[in-house]
Structure formats: C-alpha cells, structure tokens
Amino acid sequence: MSPAPCVVAVLGAADAGEALTVQYAAYLSEARRYGTTEIPPLRESVAELAADLQRPDVRAFGAWTGPRLIGSVRLRGCDTGGxxxxxxxxxxxxxxxxxxxxxxxxxxxxxxxxxxxxxAAGDVTWLVTGARSDENLRLYRRAGYEETGRLTDSAGVELLRMERLAPR
Known part of the structure; x- marks a missing residue:
C-alpha cells in the first residue's frame, strides 16, 4: 500500500529531531551495505543538524505525509563567485x-x-553516494547526475562524486 501523497516544504531548525530520525533510519541500510556505522550521516547530532539548517547558505526541504516527516534534503552552497x-x-x-x-x-x-x-540555469549541483548503492545511483542518473570522481570517506567507504548542470 502506498503512503498518502506527501507535501514538500521548507525544513527548519525546529524540525531537526524528526529529520535526524529519518536520516538515521534511511542511512542504516547504507551502514549495513558497507559494514560500518561510522558513515558521516549516522554520526551527525541533532545540534549539528539544527545548526546546519540555520546557516545562511543552506536551504533544506522536508516531505511530510500528514504530520509525519518522511524525507528531507539539504542544499549547501559552495559559493564560487555566484x-x-x-x-x-x-x-x-x-x-x-x-x-x-x-x-x-x-x-x-x-x-x-x-x-x-x-x-538557476547553469548552477552545478554535486553529491556523493556510495559506489555500491545501486538504487541511489539509478535515481541520481535518471535526474541527470554524472560521475565526476571517486573518493573514500572517513569510514573507508568508497564514494562516487556526481554532478549535474541545471538546464539552460
């Protein structure tokens, strides 16, 4: 059975506890896949998440079904003159x-x-995801992301860096 349609809206610091609960639940499957709970999203605290949401260069969004937060994402600016x-x-x-x-x-x-x-057209969005996270990779590729490099995180997990150019 599919969940009720979700409403996507701005995520604020007051939502940090709920957002962290969703984040932990979502990233536990990644931790199992890679055999470590030391991945950065599982080490973030409520205070760190709330502080991130208050940064002027962060825009965050949550997905709610009724009163329940079921997803979130953050855009973190890395200003390169624009x-x-x-x-x-x-x-x-x-x-x-x-x-x-x-x-x-x-x-x-x-x-x-x-x-x-x-x-805006011409903005570059980048992300990192586990090199063996096939479902994530399919989603990102469908959204126009392409692999631009590989790295290893502090937990020893091989990651892919992917980028997408906003259409003109």
Whole structure:
C-alpha cells in the first residue's frame, strides 16, 4: 500500500529531531551495505543538524505525509563567485533521506525536484553516494547526475562524486 501523497516544504531548525530520525533510519541500510556505522550521516547530532539548517547558505526541504516527516534534503552552497540560483553557483545536495517505509513511492523524486527548483540555469549541483548503492545511483542518473570522481570517506567507504548542470 502506498503512503498518502506527501507535501514538500521548507525544513527548519525546529524540525531537526524528526529529520535526524529519518536520516538515521534511511542511512542504516547504507551502514549495513558497507559494514560500518561510522558513515558521516549516522554520526551527525541533532545540534549539528539544527545548526546546519540555520546557516545562511543552506536551504533544506522536508516531505511530510500528514504530520509525519518522511524525507528531507539539504542544499549547501559552495559559493564560487555566484551562489545558488544565480546560474554561476555550485551547491551540494546533502543528507538526502527518505524513511525506509516511504521509499519507492516518489518521495525522493519530489524532494529532488523541489531542491532542483532552487537552481538557476547553469548552477552545478554535486553529491556523493556510495559506489555500491545501486538504487541511489539509478535515481541520481535518471535526474541527470554524472560521475565526476571517486573518493573514500572517513569510514573507508568508497564514494562516487556526481554532478549535474541545471538546464539552460
């Protein structure tokens, strides 16, 4: 049975506890896949998440079904002389999370579309994801992301860096 349609809206610091609960639940499957709970999204605290949501260069969105938060995503600006929405900016798509029981029902796609709507033509969005995270890789490739490099995180997990140029 699919969940009720979700509403995507701005995520604020007051939502940090709920967002962290969803993030932990979503990233536990990644931890199992890679055999470590030391991945950065599982080490973030409520205070760190709330502080991130209050940064002026962060825009965050949550997906709610009724009163329940079922997903979230953050855009973190990495200003290269432009900024998000200018067509010359660079932004990280970070901590993209959907509750396990809500996955596969378009919640992630709705969050990504809302995040991408913040971008101007020519803005570059980048993200990192596990090299063996096949479901994530399919979603990102469908959204126009391409691999631009590989790295290893502090937990020893091989990651792919992917980028997407906002259409002109």
């Amino acid at each position: 900024g998000v929405g200018t067509g010359t900016g660079c932004v990280e798509l970070a901590r993209y999370s959907v509750a396990p029981d809500a996955q596969g029902h378009g919640v992630g796609r709705a969050l990504m579309e809302r995040a991408h709507a913040e971008l």
